Amino acid sequence: MKRAFAICAVSAFLLTACGDDESSGFTTRPDEDSSSSVCEDCDDSSSSSSVTPQSSESETSVSSSSSAKSSSSKNGDAKSSSSSAESLSSDASSISFFEDGVTGTMTDGRDGQTYKIVKIGKQIWMAENLNYAYIGVPFENGLITFDSTSWCYDNDPANCTKYGRLxxxxxxxxxxxxxxxxxxxxxxxxxxxxxxPVRGVCPEGWHLPTELEWGRLFILDGYTSTAAERLKSASGWADNGNGSDIYSFAVLPVGIKNPIEGYVGEGFCTTFWTSDGDDDYYADAKTMNYNSKGVSEYGFHKNSGFSVRCVRD
Incomplete structure (x- = not known):
């Protein structure tokens, strides 16, 4: 695992925010076998067993009226949402399993914010970055002192609405x-x-994804080298570095909060935390850049400010 303080390809002459244009796959924790994880996403077993009923703290719904991708876009093996949906429900919520890219919404019971969600493979992901205001926990490490541990990019509340928090x-x-x-x-x-799973800052019933869970997302269709292009939003990236967003995952070029340089990289890159630590100072994260179709991975310094996507338990 490469390590970085927090860098990203902004131009040919200046690296200032999230990563480089190197495409890579993913690594797993030592106790997990990456080859078996691929098979888990490829078999025909029921996916309902991997999703737990939602508690009353948050509510989740997925509607078949959302715009689903046609079966031809999934090599002819996608199932029709009208004929093959399976559902799991509890007193608090219900969720149905349709083909990839069908979106719905969930509400975080802590602050009432509603997020788009999307089914991709056997996972249910937030289709937006988390925007829960985790504040009131000052951070201090040597010469680096922050008034909190989450922020809006450039300290502008409008950016929290647009991008979620760092x-x-x-x-x-x-x-x-x-x-x-x-x-x-x-x-x-x-x-x-x-x-x-580590719930972390995510709503109840959701958790901070591991490297393996990000990897399952990246290997869909077998193209790890083009994962970012398929997951990035269709607009907003610098120099026409937009993605196809075929799964409605809508990754935006948020930028990051660099512990030394401050807020950098808006329009050029974005980085997401995993729940896998690397050592005392570094934790694993995934980076997407405007000038690359692939995803880069690094061990980043833990006091960097990055985005969070949550995945359903």
Whole structure:
């Protein structure tokens, strides 16, 4: 795993925000076999067993009236949402399984914010970046002092509405144990052993994705080298570096909060935290750039400010 303080390809002469244009696949934790994970996403077993009923803290719904991709876009094997939907429901919510790219919404019961969600493979993902205001936990590490552990890009509230918030790894993992104990103690200058899945800062019933879960998303259709192009939004990226967004995942070029340089990279790149720590100072993250179709991976310094996407338990 390469390590970086927080860089991104902004121009041929200046690297200032998220990563480089190197395309890569993904790595797994030592106890997980990447080859078996591919088969899990490719078999025909029922996906309903991998989703747990939602609690009353958040509500989830997926509607078949959403614009689904045609079966031809999935090599002819996509199932019709009108004939093959399976559902799982509880008193608080219901969710149905349709073909990839069908979107719905969920509501975070903590602050009432509603997010788009999307089914891709066997996973249900947020189709927007998390915007929960994890504040009131100051960060201090040597000469680096922050008034909080999550921010709006450029300290502009309008950017939180547009992009979601940027979080340190300790905030993304909920290292203080505000919502669960699975990531408690996973902060800067700490090697921890979280209990997976790590809810972290995500709403109840959702969690911070592992490297393996990001990897399952990237290998769909077998094209790891073009994953970013398929997941990036169809507009907003610099120099026409837009994606096809075929799964309605809508990755926007948020930029990041660099611990040294501050807010950099808007329009050029975005980086997402995983729940996998690397060592005392670094945790694993995934980067998409305007000038690359692939996804780069690095061990980034834990006090960087990156975006968060949550995946359903």
């Amino acid at each position: 979080y340190t790894w300790s905030a993304a993992m909920d290292s203080v144990g505000r919502w669960s104990t699975n990531g408690k103690g996973c902060g800067d200058e700490t090697v921890c052993s979280p209990t997976y």
